[in-house]
Amino acid sequence: MTRRTRTILLVEDSSNDAELARAAFLRSSVPHELVVTEDGVDAIDYLLCQGPYAARAPALPEVMLLDLKLPGMDGFEVLRRVRSDARTNALPVVVLTSSIEIRDVAQSYRLGVNSYVRKPIDFDEFLPVARYLASYWLDVNQPPPEGEPA
Amino acid sequence: MDPPANPRMSPDDPALDDVTATGVAVLRALASRCRLRPRATGAPILERLEAAAVLLETGHIEDLDAEASERRVTVEALRQSEERFRLMVEAVRDYAIFTLDPGGHITSWNPGAENLKGYRADEILGKHFSIFYTQADRDRSHPQEELARALADGSYQEEGVRLRKDGGRFWANVTITSIRDRNGRHVGFVKVTRDMTERKRAEEALQRVNDELRASVRRQAAANQEIEAFSYAVSHDLRAPLRALDGFSKLLLEQASERLAPTEQDYLGRIRAASQQMSQLIDAMMDLSRLTRAPIERLRVDLSASCRAIFASLEQAEPGRRVHHRVAEGLEVTGDPRLLRVALENLIRNAWKFTRKAAAPAIEVGAIEQGGERVFFVRDNGVGFDMSQAHRLFQPFQRLHRARDFEGTGLGLVTVNRILHRHGGRVWVESVPLQGTTFFFTVGEPDDP
Numbered sequence: 327m328t329r330r331t332r333t334i335l336l337v338e339d340s341s342n343d344a345e346l347a348r349a350a351f352l353r354s355s356v357p358h359e360l361v362v363t364e365d366g367v368d369a370i371d372y373l374l375c376q377g378p379y380a381a382r383a384p385a386l387p388e389v390m391l392l393d394l395k396l397p398g399m400d401g402f403e404v405l406r407r408v409r410s411d412a413r414t415n416a417l418p419v420v421v422l423t424s425s426i427e428i429r430d431v432a433q434s435y436r437l438g439v440n441s442y443v444r445k446p447i448d449f450d451e452f453l454p455v456a457r458y459l460a461s462y463w464l465d466v467n468q469p470p471p472e473g474e475p476a
Numbered sequence: 477m478d479p480p481a482n483p484r485m486s487p488d489d490p491a492l493d494d495v496t497a498t499g500v501a502v503l504r505a506l507a508s509r510c511r512l513r514p515r516a517t518g519a520p521i522l523e524r525l526e527a528a529a530v531l532l533e534t535g536h537i538e539d540l541d542a543e544a545s546e547r548r549v550t551v552e553a554l555r556q557s558e559e560r561f562r563l564m565v566e567a568v569r570d571y572a573i574f575t576l577d578p579g580g581h582i583t584s585w586n587p588g589a590e591n592l593k594g595y596r597a598d599e600i601l602g603k604h605f606s607i608f609y610t611q612a613d614r615d616r617s618h619p620q621e622e623l624a625r626a627l628a629d630g631s632y633q634e635e636g637v638r639l640r641k642d643g644g645r646f647w648a649n650v651t652i653t654s655i656r657d658r659n660g661r662h663v664g665f666v667k668v669t670r671d672m673t674e675r676k677r678a679e680e681a682l683q684r685v686n687d688e689l690r691a692s693v694r695r696q697a698a699a700n701q702e703i704e705a706f707s708y709a710v711s712h713d714l715r716a717p718l719r720a721l722d723g724f725s726k727l728l729l730e731q732a733s734e735r736l737a738p739t740e741q742d743y744l745g746r747i748r749a750a751s752q753q754m755s756q757l758i759d760a761m762m763d764l765s766r767l768t769r770a771p772i773e774r775l776r777v778d779l780s781a782s783c784r785a786i787f788a789s790l791e792q793a794e795p796g797r798r799v800h801h802r803v804a805e806g807l808e809v810t811g812d813p814r815l816l817r818v819a820l821e822n823l824i825r826n827a828w829k830f831t832r833k834a835a836a837p838a839i840e841v842g843a844i845e846q847g848g849e850r851v852f853f854v855r856d857n858g859v860g861f862d863m864s865q866a867h868r869l870f871q872p873f874q875r876l877h878r879a880r881d882f883e884g885t886g887l888g889l890v891t892v893n894r895i896l897h898r899h900g901g902r903v904w905v906e907s908v909p910l911q912g913t914t915f916f917f918t919v920g921e922p923d924d925p
Contacts, residue, residue, distance in 0.1 A: 425711075447751065448722055
């Protein structure tokens with residue numbers, strides 16, 4: 327039985343960080359497809375298969391990695407919208423950000439994030455982080471069943 | 477006819493009967509006149525005339541005499557009391573004390589009133605007291621209303637603007653008390669007025685200062701918020717390029733290592749080291765700015781336990797190093813656990829770092845009593861420094877050692893200093909080059925013991 331490609335949605339406005347994440351996840355040896363959206367609106371469009379994504383097969387990614395500091399709609403707002411929409415509210419969301427401000431961590435959990443991970447500056451430290459994230463959310467974790475909104 | 481030499485007669489004198497009868501008649505006549513004009517004489521006099529007539533008639537002349545003498549004493553006492561009261565009222569300079577008839581016309585005026593309002597007694601007696609009120613107060617019949625309320629409730633008190641003779645305004649504290657005679661008849665009012673202008677000014681000045689203070693606190697809070705937003709953005713935006721420098725250098729090292737000469741690989745290594753150093757600097761600056769703004773908690777903190785935990789984590793991070801360390805038991809203070817932990821971490825990490833080249837590295841944490849104060853210390857037998865440089869130690873970005881010998885951000889001791897200072901404590905240092913360094917600190921007394 328063939329399984330569809332498991333998808334990681336990365337919401338990241340920095341092309342450098344996106345490229346480094348791509349390189350790090352490639353080294354994770356967990357098969358996946360990495361989709362990058364550069365801002366919050368684009369991410370919502372992707373999740374709801376609308377706008378530029380109207381033609382894509384309607385399936386939620388296994389996990390969304392969300393930066394907090396985004397142009398326009400910020401990460402908190404994206405999270406709020408994801409959690410308040412029945413079509414997306416079960417989606418596993420991991421905040422992936424350079425902030426370790428306590429209020430950002432607290433606010434993320436208040437809004438219902440599943441995990442909060444700091445982007446390390448040292449790429450050597452980011453490699454195991456990417457490996458853990460990919461193997462946990464794509465292999466270990468049981469995703470919410472499709473077509474069964476919570 | 478000459479008056480008798482001695483007006484007092486012997487009770488046996490036969491002439492006494494006539495005299496008595498005459499006296500009784502005169503007294504009765506007086507009493508009846510009094511009855512006709514009771515208001516002018518008043519009931520007490522009438523009663524006394526009646527009593528005198530009865531005494532005279534029944535021959536108790538001695539009693540009458542004694543009664544009269546007693547009455548003289550009473551009257552004298554009353555006169556003296558009234559005199560004292562008058563003198564008292566006249567001596568009062570800070571209060572205007574004056575009386576009004578039931579209609580509000582002024583019937584007495586003390587020097588305090590003259591002093592306060594500027595009118596002499598002869599100018600003001602008989603005038604209506606509404607003269608002291610502003611036109612606006614008079615238009616809304618406020619003076620009459622005050623009298624009505626004093627009459628209804630017994631007294632009335634307020635503060636408000638009043639006028640002096642020269643038209644000048646002052647802030648007055650006013651008490652109006654209605655006066656009733658022994659029969660309960662309303663006979664007028666006593667009004668006591670005090671000039672509260674100075675107090676009012678002081679209150680207004682205080683209010684202004686308070687307002688300014690509040691505005692300043694609001695501005696400060698807004699500025700703090702701005703700084704916070706700024707440093708947050710800076711730290712985020714400064715970190716992003718560092719991740720790129722480090723990450724792409726690493727990828728290049730991996731993917732092109734076979735094509736790169738050792739020097740070129742070294743360059744990439746330097747780029748990575750520099751970006752990591754900068755990242756530590758950003759973290760230290762963020763910590764410093766955070767702990768400068770965060771409110772201080774006041775809890776019991778076991779410094780001994782914190783120190784042991786810090787040593788444990790240092791040993792875990794560098795299992796190869798053997799550092800003999802001793803932490804005294806019972807090092808307890810009241811303070812902010814998180815901030816004190818940061819301060820201790822900086823001091824112990826310093827000691828850990830600067831004993832790296834010592835033959836038998838040793839670190840001791842303890843406390844001594846000095847001038848009635850508990851002074852804590854962190855002592856090492858490390859590299860030490862020249863005390864002539866000590867003043868630079870607590871300045872930001874000042875380092876006493878070359879980075880190649882001992883790494884550091886130049887912010888650690890600034891952070892320690894700031895934390896202890898915010899607690900009301902202080903930190904100082906003693907050092908001998910190549911023998912070691914001792915940092916002393918106090919945590920300060922909590923506001924609420």
